Amino acid sequence: MYELIAEGHFDSAHFLHGYDGKCENLHGHRWRVVATFGADSLVEDGDMRDMVVDFSVVKGAVAEVCDSLDHTLLVEEGTLAPATVAALEAETFSLTVLPFRTTAENLARHVFGELRAMGLPVTAVEVDETPNNRAVCRP
Ligand SMILES: Nc1nc2c(c(=O)[nH]1)N=C([C@H](O)[C@H](O)COP(=O)(O)OP(=O)(O)OP(=O)(O)O)CN2
């Protein structure tokens, strides 16, 4: 078994709707994303001979998913009043509305799904909310 590991990050804001504590308030994180890609064997010929996949491909894919979330307000769908969303957008703030609560667990699952949808052999995605708080999603 071979594994490649690619890392990225995004700096965004969020809040946990219905959370009993300070995380219900708007706050920010620098989320760190570490994605693992696996294969039982290496490519046999061509320009990717003896690779799982080119590092530049997995690095670029992780960066693409992180960039889609970077410097936006991550909002769980339905947790802000439509008038609030409209007001924020009128101020030209970028919102990313997601169909899930924006926990590290769900963000890890989201990134995993995006990488798999790109056809990459992703086996795990780790999302760190802080240097001490980490969630890992595996299929
Ligand atoms: N299992 C999970 N628990 C929590 C999540 C999560 O995604 N998964 N998220 C949060 C909040 O987003 C919060 O920002 C994290 O807060 P906290 O654990 O308090 O982290 P801090 O680094 O801010 O802690 P300090 O000790 O205050 O520095 C909560 N839980």
Ligand SMILES: [Zn+2]
């Ligand atoms: Zn948080």
